Each structure stands twice: as C-alpha cells, then as structure tokens.
Amino acid sequence: MSATVRRQWRTFKWAAWLGWEMDSNWTEPALFIVYSVVKPVAGAFILVLMYIVFAAIGNYRDPAMFSYIYVGNSFFIFVGSTLFGTFQVIQADREWYQTLRYTYISPISYYTYIVGRAASKVAVGGLAVLITLIFGVFVLGVQFQMTLGSVPIFFVGLVLGLFCLVSIGICLAGVSFMTAKHTHGLAEGIPGIFYVFCGVLFPLTALPGWAQSFGRGIPLTYWFDLTRRLILPPNTIDSGLGFFSDLEILALLLASSLIFFLLSLGIFKLGEYMARKAGKIDMTTSY
Amino acid sequence: MEFAIETKDLVRVFKPSRKLLKRKKNPNGEGGSGEGPVTALDRVTTQIRQGELFGLLGPNGAGKTTLIKILCTLLLPTSGQAWVAGHDISKDPFPIRERINMVSGGETSGYGLLTTRENVWMFSQFYGVNSKVAKARIDELLHIFGLWDKRDAKVRTLSSGQRQKMNMIRGFVTDPDILFLDEPTLGLDVNASRVIREYVEAWVRKQKGKTVLLTTHYMAEADQMCDRIAIIDRGRILACDTPENLKRTIRHDTTFRLEVDTLRSASAFSGMKGVKNFSSKDDASKNTTSLTFILEDESAVSDILSAVQAQGAKIHYLQKSEPTLEDVFISMVGRGLE
Numbered sequence: 001m002s003a004t005v006r007r008q009w010r011t012f013k014w015a016a017w018l019g020w021e022m023d024s025n026w027t028e029p030a031l032f033i034v035y036s037v038v039k040p041v042a043g044a045f046i047l048v049l050m051y052i053v054f055a056a057i058g059n060y061r062d063p064a065m066f067s068y069i070y071v072g073n074s075f076f077i078f079v080g081s082t083l084f085g086t087f088q089v090i091q092a093d094r095e096w097y098q099t100l101r102y103t104y105i106s107p108i109s110y111y112t113y114i115v116g117r118a119a120s121k122v123a124v125g126g127l128a129v130l131i132t133l134i135f136g137v138f139v140l141g142v143q144f145q146m147t148l149g150s151v152p153i154f155f156v157g158l159v160l161g162l163f164c165l166v167s168i169g170i171c172l173a174g175v176s177f178m179t180a181k182h183t184h185g186l187a188e189g190i191p192g193i194f195y196v197f198c199g200v201l202f203p204l205t206a207l208p209g210w211a212q213s214f215g216r217g218i219p220l221t222y223w224f225d226l227t228r229r230l231i232l233p234p235n236t237i238d239s240g241l242g243f244f245s246d247l248e249i250l251a252l253l254l255a256s257s258l259i260f261f262l263l264s265l266g267i268f269k270l271g272e273y274m275a276r277k278a279g280k281i282d283m284t285t286s287y
Numbered sequence: 288m289e290f291a292i293e294t295k296d297l298v299r300v301f302k303p304s305r306k307l308l309k310r311k312k313n314p315n316g317e318g319g320s321g322e323g324p325v326t327a328l329d330r331v332t333t334q335i336r337q338g339e340l341f342g343l344l345g346p347n348g349a350g351k352t353t354l355i356k357i358l359c360t361l362l363l364p365t366s367g368q369a370w371v372a373g374h375d376i377s378k379d380p381f382p383i384r385e386r387i388n389m390v391s392g393g394e395t396s397g398y399g400l401l402t403t404r405e406n407v408w409m410f411s412q413f414y415g416v417n418s419k420v421a422k423a424r425i426d427e428l429l430h431i432f433g434l435w436d437k438r439d440a441k442v443r444t445l446s447s448g449q450r451q452k453m454n455m456i457r458g459f460v461t462d463p464d465i466l467f468l469d470e471p472t473l474g475l476d477v478n479a480s481r482v483i484r485e486y487v488e489a490w491v492r493k494q495k496g497k498t499v500l501l502t503t504h505y506m507a508e509a510d511q512m513c514d515r516i517a518i519i520d521r522g523r524i525l526a527c528d529t530p531e532n533l534k535r536t537i538r539h540d541t542t543f544r545l546e547v548d549t550l551r552s553a554s555a556f557s558g559m560k561g562v563k564n565f566s567s568k569d570d571a572s573k574n575t576t577s578l579t580f581i582l583e584d585e586s587a588v589s590d591i592l593s594a595v596q597a598q599g600a601k602i603h604y605l606q607k608s609e610p611t612l613e614d615v616f617i618s619m620v621g622r623g624l625e
Contacts, residue, residue, distance in 0.1 A: 014412045025400045098396035105359045106413040107385040277363045279301060
C-alpha cells in the first residue's frame with residue numbers, strides 16, 4: 001500500500017471512529033438503540049399523517065401513491081443526515097470543540113477527514129432508512145416488490161447516490177470554511193430544495209416546467225426514481241423519467257455523481273485556500 | 288538543513304470585512320476611525336536553528352500568534368516568504384505538517400464526549416504514530432503532566448487547566464521535530480507552569496535536533512527557558528539575541544523601580560533629562576502607580592522624585608535593580624509588556 005493510500009485510509013478510519021463516538025456516545029448504549037428505532041418510526045407516522053391529509057383534500061386514496069411518498073421520504077433520511085453530517089464538521093470543530101486548527105495542521109487529508117466524519121452519519125441514516133422501510137412494509141402496508149435481479153442495480157444506485165450526496169456535502173463544507181456558525185441553515189435549506197425538486201414527496205410531473213428542468217439537473221432525482229422502480233411494484237404514477245431505462249438512469253446518476261465529485265474537489269480546495277488567505281481557518285465567532 | 292525555521296520580509300495585513308466597514312461608515316459616508324487594515328506582521332525576518340529553544344517575547348497584539356499561525360500553515364502571509372523544516376509554507380505545506388505540532392495556551396479545546404486518553408490517541412493516529420509507541424508515550428506524558436488519574440475521564444468533565452495539560456500531551460505525543468508553543472502556560476497555576484517549563488526544556492536539551500518556538504509575554508519564562516529571544520512589538524522584531532546579550536544592551540543604563548500613590552499624569556517624565564525611557568502602570572485596587580525607569584544618567588533620580596512629589600504623591604518604595612528583559616523592552620518601546 002502506498003504512503004498516500006495509507007494516509008487516506010488512516011484519516012478516514014479515525015475520522016469515522018470520531019464521528020461514530022460523537023453520534024453514539026452521548027448516552028447509554030441501550031438508550032441509543034431505543035432512540036435509533038423510535039426516531040424513524042415516529043417519522044413514519046408523520047408520513048402517514050401527511051398521506052391522510054393529502055387523501056382527504058384530494059378525496060382520493062391510492063396505495064401506490066402512499067408507497068411512492070413513503071419510499072421517497074425513507075430514502076430522503078440519507079439526504080438530511082449526510083448533508084448535515086458533512087456541512088457541520090468544520091463549524092463544530094472550529095466553534096464548539098476548537099480542535100480544527102490541530103486537525104488541520106496534522107498530516108492528513110482534510111477532505112478525507114470530512115468524508116470520514118460523515119460516514120457515521122451515513123451509517124446511522126442507513127439504519128434509520130432500514131427501520132423505516134421495515135416498519136412501512138410490515139405495519140403500514142407499503143407495497144414492496146424487488147426481484148433478485150434488481151438487487152445489484154439497487155446497491156450500485158445506493159452507492160452512487162450516497163457518493164453524490166457526500167460530494168454535495170463536501171461542496172457545502174468548502175463554503176463553510178468561509179462562513180460563521182449561524183450559517184448552519186444552509187445545511188437545512190439545501191435539503192429543503194432537494195425535497196421539493198427531486199420527486200421525494202410528489203412526482204416531478206406535478207411541478208411546473210421550469211421546476212421539472214431544475215429537478216432533472218439534480219442527480220438525486222434519478223436516484224430516487226431508480227430506487228422506487230426497483231423496490232415498488234409497477235404503477236401508473238408518471239415520474240417524468242419513464243422514458244429512461246434503469247441502466248440509462250444509472251448512467252445518468254454515475255455521470256452526475258462524477259461531475260459533483262469534481263465540483264466538490266474544486267470548491268473545497270478554493271474554500272480552504274480563501275479561508276487560509278483570509279485567516280478564517282480557525283476563526284471563532286464571538287457571539 | 289541549517290535552519291529549522293526561516294522567514295524573510297514576512298508581512299501579514301488583516302483587512303476589516305466589507306460588512307464591518309459599511310457598518311462603521313457614518314451618515315456622511317466617511318470611514319470610521321481606527322478600522323482600517325491592521326498590519327500584524329511587518330517585514331519579519333528571522334532564522335531559528337535546529338535544536339534551538341527560541342522565544343518570541345512581546346505584549347498582547349504584538350503579532351506573535353500571527354507568526355505562529357503562518358509557520359504552522361494555518362494562515363497565508365500577505366507577502367514575504369517563510370520556510371519550516373526547509374519547506375515553503377505557502378507552496379508546500381504538507382511535508383511541514385508531518386514534522387510539526389502546535390499547542391496554544393489559554394484555550395479549552397477537545398472533544399467532550401471522548402476521554403482524555405482517546406483525545407490524545409486520536410491525534411497520535413492522525414500522525415501515524417505506531418500504536419505501541421503512542422500508548423507508551425501517552426502513559427508517560429499523562430504521568431508527567433499529572434493527568435494519570437483523569438486518563439479515562441470524559442474531557443467535558445476536565446477543568447480548563449486540565450484540558451490545557453491534555454493539549455500539551457497532544458503536542459508532545461507525536462514527537463514533532465518542531466514544536467510551536469503559543470503562550471503555553473497562560474492561565475495555569477504556578478506548579479503546572481513549572482512542570483511545563485521543565486518538560487519543554489528537557490525535551491529540547493536531551494534530544495538532538497528538536498526545535499521549539501515559544502511565544503510568551505512572561506519575561507521570566509522567556510529568560511529562563513530560551514536560547515535566543517526575539518522581542519516583537521506591533522508586528523516588528525525589534526531585537527533578537529540571547530537573554531544575556533539583550534540585557535547587556537542596557538548595562539550602561541540604570542534601572543529604577545518605584546511604587547507611588549496613583550499619579551494624575553506620567554507625562555512629566557517624558558523628555559526628562561537622563562531618562563532614556565519609562566513605563567507606568569496603575570493598580571486601582573491598591574491606589575498606586577508602578578514606575579520603571581531606564582536611566583542614562585543616575586542623577587536623574589532626584590528630578591523624578593521631585594516630579595512625583597510635585598503631584599503630592601507619596602513614595603512607597605524606590606529600588607535600583609538589575610536589568611530584566613522587560614527593561615530591555617521598555618528601553619526600546621517605552622512601555623511594559625503587560
């Protein structure tokens with residue numbers, strides 16, 4: 001193993017360990033397990049309530065639509081946790097723990113460090129997604145139909161989706177080098193945009209033309225659509241991406257993930273350089 | 288490599304943010320006073336040899352921390368160049384980071400949910416220190432710095448002094464070639480400060496090639512520990528030599544210290560014949576003024592005493608003393624380090 005690979009692995013491993021300790025170590029293990037189960041289940045009930053409201057307003061009940069909403073929201077858990085996980089690392093280390101300056105001057109890749117810190121958020125998010133789906137299928141009657149042949153595409157899509165999410169998160173982290181602590185709203189606002197434009201709650205076709213075009217420019221739209229195709233039975237809902245085959249969707253997801261990865265490298269490097277130039281690497285906000 | 292650290296005409300200017308400038312503008316559109324660019328470092332040129340314990344002595348705001356941040360690759364200079372371990376800090380920061388570490392005093396950094404040992408361990412692993420070596424070093428340092436009993440305590444339960452000691456351990460656990468210590472004893476009690484001073488000195492003296500750049504505004508600390516000292520004020524290095532040689536620069540002068548009732552004004556001493564420079568500091572709790580005079584001519588004492596009495600102030604004590612580093616500083620800039 002070359003020195004560079006060893007260093008990257010070392011950075012990732014210890015950053016992931018730190019992230020996990022901070023995500024899981026705030027309470028007793030038993031309470032943490034209970035919390036990890038109760039939180040997504042409570043979230044599932046909110047979805048049920050949303051569906052009931054929609055159904056009442058539209059005087060229309062469609063189990064396929066409920067499954068559509070449920071699966072989209074389940075996988076959206078990854079978006080919130082991953083983006084927040086990557087964005088808040090710099091802010092938290094700089095402002096709360098005041099360790100950023102020591103981590104930054106250590107011989108690690110700071111980019112990889114942030115990916116490592118986000119890894120635990122992805123893991124915790126993954127557990128929440130799994131619990132939400134299991135609860136949905138066995139308790140709420142969410143339709144689930146996945147063939148064995150779809151499994152590899154599903155996992156490739158999952159990896160690409162997460163890869164893309166982390167890349168977007170690193171772009172935000174690059175921006176956060178230059179921003180004060182009150183800008184954590186950015187990590188909440190961006191997922192909000194994705195929630196509306198990526199077909200999470202309703203199909204892309206429910207949006208006006210310009211919004212559909214915008215949604216098609218976000219890789220997560222393809223990921224959510226692919227995931228639904230693979231784990232839900234065929235339905236009549238027009239997602240707006242029906243003319244693409246599964247493999248074409250996967251290819252689009254791959255291409256857009258690579259674009260966001262390159263963007264993340266550029267934005268992160270630029271943010272780091274500008275912060276080092278402006279003296280903001282270890283800046284603390286005194287309010 | 289001859290020098291562990293070298294700087295050439297290093298300049299760092301901090302510009303106020305546009306927002307701040309806008310806020311400070313008065314209704315007539317004129318800029319607010321005193322909010323222009325701040326020159327933290329002004330053409331700093333210095334060379335620090337391998338194996339040297341080098342001190343930067345100066346008051347708060349002199350530019351000490353800015354210089355350390357630049358040398359640690361946290362901050363880019365506005366102009367000029369600097370090399371650490373032979374590498375350019377602007378162009379080649381990574382090889383520098385493999386060989387340095389830094390500890391800042393007076394701060395309470397650390398991950399509260401981790402234990403003392405875990406915090407230090409994690410940083411040792413960022414530097415790729417072998418696990419067995421790291422464990423042995425951490426145990427030894429925990430004993431030396433008096434944190435052994437707190438080794439498994441969550442950092443959130445440590446006092447600020449204990450956190451500072453933990454950070455000292457974090458600095459030493461990676462066994463860097465060059466260690467930057469920014470006010471390492473700030474806010475620590477006498478015993479803890481002594482332990483740190485003794486350990487730092489032993490660490491440099493007993494090992495070949497270890498270099499320490501120490502910033503402090505405690506003159507006794509600089510005097511006791513450092514091989515050479517640079518006196519820095521308002522971003523400029525005013526003098527750089529061994530403590531003895533620095534004090535020798537004012538050996539022809541005489542140092543007098545006085546404590547008197549609080550003076551209305553110390554301006555009477557400015558330009559007084561025979562007075563090279565002086566500093567005054569009021570102590571509101573005791574209602575006194577402490578004065579330090581660097582005299583070219585000892586006979587000026589009588590004029591000083593007359594000037595004090597003219598203000599109706601009582602003299603509490605008058606002492607002729609050996610020059611200290613602070614006296615060197617007063618002699619150069621006309622005020623004390625505090």
